[in-house]
Amino acid sequence: MKKSLEIRSVRKSFGTNEVLKGISFRIEPGEIVSLLGANGAGKSTLIKILSGAFTEFDGEIFINDQPANIGSPLQARSQGIETVHQKINEGIVAGLTVAENLLFDRIALGEISRFATPAKMVREARETLKSLNLDWDDEMLKDDVFNLGIADQQLLLLARALSHNPSLLILDEPTSALSNAEVSRLFEIIQQLRTDGVAILYVSHRLGEIDELADRLVILRDGVIQTIQSKPFNWSEALHDMLGMDLREAQFGIEEERGTNVVLSVKDAQIFEESNSWSIDIRSGEVTGVIGLLGAGKSEFARSLFGAEKFKAGAVEFLGEVFNPKTPADAIKKGVFLISEDRARDGILESWSIANTTSLPFLKKIASGSLINFGKENDLAAKMVEKLKVVSQSYKSTVDSLSGGNQQKVMVGRWLMQNSRLLLLDEPFRGVDIGARREIAGQIRELVREGNAAIIFSSDIDEILESADRVLIMVEGDIKFDSYLSETSRNEIIQKMSEVA
């Protein structure tokens, strides 16, 4: 059934903080509307209202021009609204199998008995997967969902949402964990849904995706709709409205830096049991970007340098000495820092303040002996907040209360407050808007100018082009390509990335 969605004058406050200040727009059946906004603009809040997670707000919502009451996620679903939220782990039920997760909504409603045999579960689950043309084998479906990679978990959630045949589909950063091939498959599906008359609200930080998919842009800043654009989009204007500054101003015109001093030397390293071994030198004074699809071994590379994992084989020299950290603590002592990929799992401590989170890796620096010096700790946090322009009420605010981009700034910023010799950043820009991305990239550049080395690991080519000087391409655990950016091209990088041995 085809449905239109209209919201009128929606307002939402948290305490005295008004996050949405009267939002009105409309999505027609068969239309893809993209919601664009920096971190903290109010996108997630609006999505939570539409998906029934927030029920207290001012304003009205109309479905097919009838006033609609979305009092709970279940009510949203019964009216044909399906949402795929940005935070994958909130949708995945740990401890259940992949099949049970695919069928979770139906099990919860009692349509499928929770005591159904595994065989029946697998049969039903396979039906669900058809919506995404996924072909997962029985073993995978019977496995604990915890063993799925993050990309497959994302696909699982998409398949689950599509299995309800939604008439209104809300996608919040659905591609942040997907590889290029999976993204293009998802796009085919989204375009098919549009043809079928589904109204789609698409939220992403990736402008290229939006340009390809969206029919209209709704640009949100500080809880207010700045403009609504129809095709063809004026991106310079859109970014201006989104960030409140001119694109030329925001442009991050980097001059390529080339370092000469080798600080890290990896010899005959092997990342996976079966993968090829390789050797590489990393130089200070330049930013090295490592690009590769998900599962190419980027995180394993980073974590092995940090002592959180081990190379299958190989030797590492750092600053002319054998470097073999057994724990992250060893690596940190030598000035090798890692900002990990998944901040919710590996970085954030629930209900910890910005100040406490910032000081955690460097407790000794803020203490005299073992006694914490709270003045020092607060100074450190205040400096970090200022340096990274973290938007928060104060450094006493909890990190989990910040918007995603500001959380990431804290995660990155706390490592920038101490002297690192080699900074490893694993997907540092995930879910971060352009403004924050450029600020973080600028800080990394400053660090290498002071004679240090930095490696950015990313699966997004634009992020690498924007922030690195030199690019390494990883494919299946192997480094296939090594070049300065000025000596290669976007097309060459994409081509090398998709070359499989």
Next chain:
Amino acid sequence: MKKARTLKTKAEFSARDFLVKYGFILVTLISFISFFSTQDTFRLSTTFFSMLKYTSVVAITGLGITFSMAVGGLDLSVGAMAGMAVTLSAMTMVIYDKSAVVAVVLVLLAGVLIGCLNAFLIVVLKIPDLLATLASMFAIMGLKLVPVKGQSVSSGMMMQDGTTAPGKFTDTFLKIDAGQLGPIPYAVILWMVLTVACWFFLTRTTWGRAMYAVGSNPEASLLAGINVKRYRALAYILSSVLASISGMILASRIGQGDISAGNSLLLDSVAVSLVGTSVLAMGKPNAWGTALGAFLIGVVITGLTIAGFPYYGQDVVKGAVLLLALIFSFTLSRKKSRFISAV
């Protein structure tokens, strides 16, 4: 029809926040004042101090539980450890005729040893906290019966070979519980000193900070360079040592090596630590909260007992107090409370 809902007023918000933050302290004050004004016996200062003295055993064990909860676990062996401390101090003094100092040193060593054992099971053998300490709880309870052949040890008891036990609970040892500094019993002073020490350790030192970090997110702590294993081990050692101290107070109070001593201690001390998490909306285990939790339960039990409430109803009261605290922590609080992630 979707009605436009108005936001709650600011006053409603702050009333709830006030209740979450100070509710538990208010409940404690109200109970204290109401018993104080209605029960003559409750007004006596001797009642007050003997109440504190009785509470100190549970409170000190609760401090131990606070450490294991801070690192995200729970030490189920504390009651058994305290019981072992009772038997061990009785054996040392009664059967082997040694001095109080020897008994105290041995019991503390036993605390360290059992703590190391728990730490070994949890950190090295990677057994989940609850299961590891459940196993060691049974092992300790059984082990302490072996040298005494399942008998309680008391002064002047008959030995296996027909002779009378040579030693007795020394006066020095009995003073741990019976002695006073002015009107304040030593046990209460010990409780206060330990509470201050634990509070200082947990909130003012890098060690305590690291423990809370480990309890909140072990993976994130490891990646921030925290030696997760070391802090988990330390928490269980401190927990056992504190339990051994409360066991000594208990032994000094009953004056014999009662083999059933310490049996009910585990549940009581878990309760006071849990209650402690709700004090001042801390949302995490903390030393002063544990002390206040123990104090409130002490006040209510003492007050009701004086008022003629039957002893067998005490657990109902403890349950109600715990429930109230959990409502403050989980139902009313907007902050997520997080502890015992192992459960």
